[in-house]
Amino acid sequence: MEPRLPRGMRDILPEQMMLRRYVIRSFEEIFEAYGFEPLQTPALELRETLMGKYGSDAEKLIYDARHREGKEELSLRYDLSVPLARVVAMYPNLPRPFKRYQIAPVWRAERPQKGRYREFYQCDADIVGTSSMAADAEIISLIHEALTRLGFRNFVILLNDRKLLTGLGRYSGVPEPLLGSLYRAIDKFDRLGLEGVREEMRRYGIPEEAIARMLDLLQIEGDHTEILGELSRRMQAAEIPEGLEGIRELETLLRFVEAMGVPSERYRISFTMVRGLEYYTGPIFETVVTEPRIGSITGGGRYDGLVGLFARQSVPMTGTSFGIERIIDVIQELGMAPPDLPRTPVQILVTVFDEPRMGASIALAQAFRRAGLKAMLYFEPRRLEAQLRYAHQKGIPFVAILGPDEEARGVVTVRDMGSGEQRTLPPEEAARWIRQSLGGKGDGR
Amino acid sequence: MEPRLPRGMRDILPEQMMLRRYVIRSFEEIFEAYGFEPLQTPALELRETLMGKYGSDAEKLIYDARHREGKEELSLRYDLSVPLARVVAMYPNLPRPFKRYQIAPVWRAERPQKGRYREFYQCDADIVGTSSMAADAEIISLIHEALTRLGFRNFVILLNDRKLLTGLGRYSGVPEPLLGSLYRAIDKFDRLGLEGVREEMRRYGIPEEAIARMLDLLQIEGDHTEILGELSRRMQAAEIPEGLEGIRELETLLRFVEAMGVPSERYRISFTMVRGLEYYTGPIFETVVTEPRIGSITGGGRYDGLVGLFARQSVPMTGTSFGIERIIDVIQELGMAPPDLPRTPVQILVTVFDEPRMGASIALAQAFRRAGLKAMLYFEPRRLEAQLRYAHQKGIPFVAILGPDEEARGVVTVRDMGSGEQRTLPPEEAARWIRQSLGGKGDGR
The missing domain is CATH 3.30.930.10 (Bira Bifunctional Protein; Domain 2)
Structure with missing residues (x-):
């Protein structure tokens, strides 16, 4: 049909x-x-x-x-x-x-x-x-x-x-x-x-x-x-x-x-x-x-x-x-909407490095949510480029990367999709940085 | 029908x-x-x-x-x-x-x-x-x-x-x-x-x-x-x-x-x-x-x-x-709603003393709105009791009274319908008092 x-x-x-x-x-x-x-x-x-x-x-x-x-x-x-x-x-x-x-x-x-x-x-x-x-x-x-x-x-x-x-x-x-x-x-x-x-x-x-x-x-x-x-x-x-x-x-x-x-x-x-x-x-x-x-x-x-x-x-x-x-x-x-009106409510995409690290990415997404962020998990351990392209397509402003290196050190790499700036920080500090960067930006509510 | x-x-x-x-x-x-x-x-x-x-x-x-x-x-x-x-x-x-x-x-x-x-x-x-x-x-x-x-x-x-x-x-x-x-x-x-x-x-x-x-x-x-x-x-x-x-x-x-x-x-x-x-x-x-x-x-x-x-x-x-x-x-x-969930979005009822003072009450309601309050005008110059009863019935937490005396002095009398407390203040100060009193109380949004 x-x-x-x-x-x-x-x-x-x-x-x-x-x-x-x-x-x-x-x-x-x-x-x-x-x-x-x-x-x-x-x-x-x-x-x-x-x-x-x-x-x-x-x-x-x-x-x-x-x-x-x-x-x-x-x-x-x-x-x-x-x-x-x-x-x-x-x-x-x-x-x-x-x-x-x-x-x-x-x-x-x-x-x-x-x-x-x-x-x-x-x-x-x-x-x-x-x-x-x-x-x-x-x-x-x-x-x-x-x-x-x-x-x-x-x-x-x-x-x-x-x-x-x-x-x-x-x-x-x-x-x-x-x-x-x-x-x-x-x-x-x-x-x-x-x-x-x-x-x-x-x-x-x-x-x-x-x-x-x-x-x-x-x-x-x-x-x-x-x-x-x-x-x-x-x-x-x-x-x-x-x-x-x-x-x-x-x-x-x-x-x-x-x-x-x-x-x-x-x-x-x-x-x-x-x-x-x-x-x-x-x-x-x-x-x-x-x-x-x-x-x-x-x-x-x-x-x-x-x-x-x-x-x-x-x-x-x-x-x-x-x-x-x-x-x-x-x-x-006429483009009269506020310039900071986002295209999606999602603020950060948590990527998945590989299947064994799915649990770690799940926990990271939860940690971001508890820190007040609107977080989405990608679910599939596809190539990182594909996951970044997805964030770009949807206008998600931040992406979190959690590879074996980050996992071992207890940190996460966060990329600001707008500026390209990237920081590797413990999750709570990463959340703080993201909140500050989004700071002025309303979420249209 | x-x-x-x-x-x-x-x-x-x-x-x-x-x-x-x-x-x-x-x-x-x-x-x-x-x-x-x-x-x-x-x-x-x-x-x-x-x-x-x-x-x-x-x-x-x-x-x-x-x-x-x-x-x-x-x-x-x-x-x-x-x-x-x-x-x-x-x-x-x-x-x-x-x-x-x-x-x-x-x-x-x-x-x-x-x-x-x-x-x-x-x-x-x-x-x-x-x-x-x-x-x-x-x-x-x-x-x-x-x-x-x-x-x-x-x-x-x-x-x-x-x-x-x-x-x-x-x-x-x-x-x-x-x-x-x-x-x-x-x-x-x-x-x-x-x-x-x-x-x-x-x-x-x-x-x-x-x-x-x-x-x-x-x-x-x-x-x-x-x-x-x-x-x-x-x-x-x-x-x-x-x-x-x-x-x-x-x-x-x-x-x-x-x-x-x-x-x-x-x-x-x-x-x-x-x-x-x-x-x-x-x-x-x-x-x-x-x-x-x-x-x-x-x-x-x-x-x-x-x-x-x-x-x-x-x-x-x-x-x-x-x-x-x-x-x-x-x-x-089961009464599980937040205790401060209001019964109405209206925060203050501006009463109308008499027809000649309608303009003054209109302006007062506008002043409250500009001060960030959700204000409602009663419209009809009925007896004050009737207007207070209306506020009570609807659960509006504050009422403003603007009689000849208040008008002459450039003030307004505001009554907290919950506590019965009443203050006579210039409109901006009245608005500040109301905002503070409502302070903790969410508005369910």
Whole structure:
């Protein structure tokens, strides 16, 4: 039988795992610094838990699962937000605010393409149980800090508000059934520009007058305060309460983001940023990397209605998802990983001189482990060159050689594979030298 | 819609996650100290990759998966060994020896019962590409160290060998088709005793003479050397090369386990330990906890034939699986976790006095984070008692109070929730006090 992977699936071999783990651990640390706690939910959910939440196009991509005698209709989770809402509904006594993060795989049967897989990790942080814009502001600050720590420099967090978007739609006078098309059109503003969006709106059959009013709104200029002030005047004049409520949310959000100390060049209000998922209800956030142009790497917002699909209560929630697979790829492609991130956890390879000395090499590897080193035994008494080549191939920084001469003298010869330097020392001193040499070098944990 | 979990599935809430993570991190550290590297494989494999490897009873428990337009027959992985064999066959250029560990969920549709779930983590360490018994010895030493580090005291690693079992069968003269029943019967030796096993064998239709010869073998007494010596004499006399080969393997294994410094009370040869999976080919290992009697918590062995099911090459492999879910349960039930393992990663809750002071509390939480603390803001200006109760409920060790008085003086009042001690200090000094108080206390990472 040919060993094969399913379409769109992949293995992560050890060398890539080192980078992956560095990124995941960085996220875990920053999430916990912000007071988020880890949560684990099962990969399989009842099909009905997932259906009706994402829209029918998305739901076509869900994997169903079943065992031979199973009566339940099961599906593999499509994201981590709906399982979170299920958890919140199921355990009403969880103390709130409840801040959880989850970094775990989800499955979507999308057409496979370069860098896109059908099993991929999502990395989410959400705050449950408060309507305070301070929670949304924390999410913005969290995004800023997490990306900065990972080495991202040129990014902007775009802010908008679903209530405001509803207000904009009503203000422009677009007929209700065309609202979805309106948002789809203005979402393309950055790519198509003003005229492009105008054409797009015409194509969707939006009346000229509505188009004009809408594009007029999008052209308001100034700083945050000026823009929101002008919008607020217009919404007031047109008596559109949702719009005013959205503006108030954004104003409060901005005030709190400032209190958190997020640098002002890191966030910007963008009325043309429209996030697809229907369940958002308040502020929405999206991070765009401007240089290099790699598009959006976080997405999120407030979704106060989701728990209501499972329980008779409405529970406010806000949060963000980090595009962790994309982030890992970019860090790899642009060489943004710490220079001392090793290719393997192994720090020293203990070679085997010949079969009779296997026991001595075994004991030496154990002595290194007891001295706090990550040590590996080669197992086979092959030629020394082959064993050295193995260490080189895998990026193991030190090699220990224990021949008859060393054994007789109670010492070991250790070679630094980077510098080529070689020392012959008693095992404890050798371990000390290796620890010192590795000293500054982190091990990516 | 009622929020529900599928049958046999569960959520792991944050407090349980802290213990779980402590156990997982302990395993990761010890695996890496032994030179194992992390590997990740997808949850979904081609159905044909899994089928025909586990036996038909097991294969009934496999979950199949499919998406609406998918043509491939997919299944959720049933263990981590078969995916490893697939990886080894798919990437023939992976440098060997290849030592990998994987701690990840698998899915089996077993009848749910207390402490048994249909999604559970497996925790495996395997060594690929060497036939040396030094590799098997490392697995024994790894089991000893991992369990000892986690606080297990009364356990024994049972050793046996598949070749020797084959030899025992041939020696006893049991007809070929009854060999499986023979092993099933002697596997019950510890539970049923000599007479019980005799009855069991009769029930399976094993001839009296074969039963007598078999039970005679099982009663050989003495230390390892004596037992293996006596067995060896009998196998030699009966001219059973597999038996002799198995004995040689065990002798070499024992020599290397000794070289690794594993205490002799930690392992024992047991001819009646028979591991179920058909793919083992050499030494097999199983760890039994004797006090309290919680049964077996690791299982493994050498399986040189598994890769051959995927590739035209045969690749030697050996390894073990730790029953990590059982281990976590036992650590919890017996209170074996480190006493300083926190119930939450959060170290300080910053309360909110009133809405106008929200900005000041936000800034204070940020200042604590910059000072290296894991800080959480309460978000809502509820009564202080409610906020303190929240901290108490969640086990957050410190609470910061920032009222008008503190704000005017540029200080903060910090309460140690454990001792009740309270100090009013500038934020940086408060952070220093908290860090010192937490000092010795690990955070389970």
